[in-house]
Structures are given as structure tokens and as C-alpha cells.
Amino acid sequence: MNIIILGPREPDPLTKGCAIEKLTWGLAKNLTKLGYDVTVISTCDKPRVRYTIDDVNVICVSSPITSSRFYLREMPQFSLKALKTVSGYLTEKDVIIHSTYFYNLMLFPPLDKIPLVVTEIEHYPRIPEYLYHKPFISATRIAKWELDSLARIEIAQATLPRASAIVFISNYQKQMALRKLKLIRHKSIVIPNAVDKDFYRPIKADELREKLANGADLVLLFVGRLTPHKGFHILIKSIGNLEPGYRNKLRLVVVGPKAPGFRTTSLSFNDPYMQYMQYINYLIHKYDLYNNVIFVGQVNEEEMPLYYNAVDVLVHPSFVEAFGLVLIEAMACGKPVLVFDIPPMNEIIDNGISGLLIKPSLESLTETLRIITDDAKALRAMGLKARNIVEMKYSWQVILRKYLIFYKKLK
DSSP states (O other): OEEEEEOSSOOOTTTOOOHHHHHHHHHHHHHHHTTOEEEEEEEOSSSOSEEEETTEEEEEEEOOOOSTTTTTTHHHHHHHHHHHHHGGGTTSSSEEEEESSGGGGTTOOOOSSSOEEEEEOOOTTTSOGGGGTGGGSOHHHHHHHHHHHHHHHHHHHHHGGGSSEEEESSHHHHHHHHHHSOOOGGGEEEOOOOBOTTTSOOOOOHHHHHHHHTTOSEEEEEESOOOGGGTHHHHHHHHHHSOHHHHTTEEEEEESOSSOTTOSSOOOTTOHHHHHHHHHHHHHHHHTOTTTEEEEEOOOGGGHHHHHHTSSEEEEOOSOOSSOHHHHHHHHTTOOEEEESOTTHHHHOOBTTTEEEEOSSHHHHHHHHHHHHHOHHHHHHHHHHHHHHHHHHTBHHHHHHHHHHHHHHHO
């Protein structure tokens, strides 16, 4: 079986560890290990057109995505060049084309003889994250965001029906997509995200732990972009609301860029995300949390297992996710996860077994922080079970088997 993967971002997770890259590269290298011929059609920011990584053939057809309106220029360019490249494979037998982003298919026609699969990663625009950004953005920005949401839904509506099958990464994501889009239900399937359990694994991180804890009993970890829908401000308020006796026992380590999406370094003073960071800084000052919160910034993928292993629990108070890849990464490292009891996080976390599901409120998070500060043993026990759950449900060995069964049904 020849498998052509359309990945709009260069598949190199050690430097660009986002969900799309991890899916693209995880599929490619694991399929190659099983003897399948895999070619990835991608973008790249280096002056090379064809190259090989771990026996996977990579064809670079355009420059990387750099703007939030990528569907107006960059994705049509990529889609057209990908289609021209794919046309050379259409006469071959036993070929499957798998796109890890529905925008890749913007200029693709329906392919009668070749199965065309899409794994849909996004939650936006079907689960609009901007609802949680309203305190930090103007009415004009809200209107633009709503128009942007409508445009993306129209693109999805025109593009996704061309696929032979659509893979969603959570039941909740599938339900929201089918509600917003006129898709054929029998063409849809749920296959969760996967994690490399040999890369994300329990390892010694005593030196980093000591540095981050700085004498604290409990070390929390937040991983993600600092945007309002991720609920980071709720976490800061919860720590601030703790009594001094509890607050002094914990540290919060924050890993991720202080900006969303493509803009990871420079933000103007009037940018809504800069306003959000000003609010975060205000909260840290208000509650005097300078000694409790450590901003690490963006971390290379190769260092992430160390950070997961150096802490006690991943706290992910997000209100909007399509899946939540950081959850299974932490679990693979033997760490429990504290999340709000909302989908799709409650599809992944078993309450009291692999982590804690709590009511999505400031009060509930504050009280839970008190409880886990008093009972670190319970966290360690949940962490061991979390690793076992990843091995059974979310390792690449398990997820790849699901994809192969799925592929064979299409042939």
C-alpha cells in the first residue's frame, strides 16, 4: 500500500511540536516502520524540495503558513501544488491519500478511484473559541472573528464532502462538526490522537524538579498558548485565592508562547492578546504570585518529557479543545491531569483514576488545589494508572492499528 500524506507543515516534531505535525510525522514514520511506502507532501522553510527523514520521503511544495488568514493565499497555493504532485500517483494501484488538514483539499476534485481521507484536527470554527476572548477584544474584532468563522465553515462545507472518509479525533468534535456541517454521518469515524510512548515516558528529572520547585511541595504544570479559552487566568486566580499556607507550598510552571497561533514573538501594544497578558500580569501582581509562577516560554519538543517528569500534575483548565494532546503526553510520562469536566477532556480522563475531572469554575479549581496539596500520594497513584491507560488506548501502536483497519476497509 502506498500512502500519500498531505501535511501542511514540515513534519519535524522536535522543533515544531503541534498536533498537525505530530499526526503527520507519527503516521508517516510508523507506517514506514511496518514496510509501507509513505510520501509526505509538505511545506518547508529550508531550500530543499525532496529529502528523506527516517526513510520517509518528503516532497516540499511551498513555503510555510505564516498568517491567520492562511486559507486566502497560502493554503490554496499549497493545495494546487499538492494536487499537481499527487496526480503522478493517481494511476498507481493500491494508493491512499490522507490529508491531515481539510484546508489541504481546497482545490482538489473528488477522486473516483483513489480513497481520499481527512483527519480533522481543528475545533474552530465549529466550537468558537472567541466566545471566551470577548473581555479582551473589541466589538469590531468580534465581528471580524465571526465572519472568519463563517468563511471557514463554508470552506469546510465545500471541501470535506470530497473526502471518501473523515476522521475526527474526539466524539465531541465529530458531534459539533456534524451539527454545523452537512456531512454524511456514515463517512465519519473517530480515531483519537496518539502519543509516542517511548519518547514521552517516565524518566529521571530530579535536577530540573529541584530547580523548578525551589522548595515547594507541589509543582503544577500548564502547557499551551496563553489565550483566554485555555483558562490560564482561572488557574492564576485559583492560586491567588488559596490561603498563604497552601500557596507557599506550590509552584506553577508555564510552558508555551505568550501568544497564539502564528505570532509567537512580536505583538503590538493594542493586540488583544497583549491585553490578555497585561491582565495576567495584573493578576500576578494583585495576588503577589511572583514566587509562585515560573514562565519558561516555548520549549523544544525534545525537552518536553523532562518538564512533564519534573512536575506532579498537569493542570489544563481549558474551555475549548478538539482533543487535548498535552493530556496524553503528560499521562504517558506517568503524570495525572487536572481538567474541567467538559468534552472532550472527559473522554480522555477517568476521574480519580488517570486524573481529576472538576466542575468548570474558579471555586472548584481552588478547592481541588487545596486537596491535592494535602494528598500528593493520590497524584502519584493516578500517574501510574495514567501511563497504563496511554499504553492501552493512545500509543501509536494502538492508534496505527486503528488506521490500518480503517485504510483496508476503504480499498
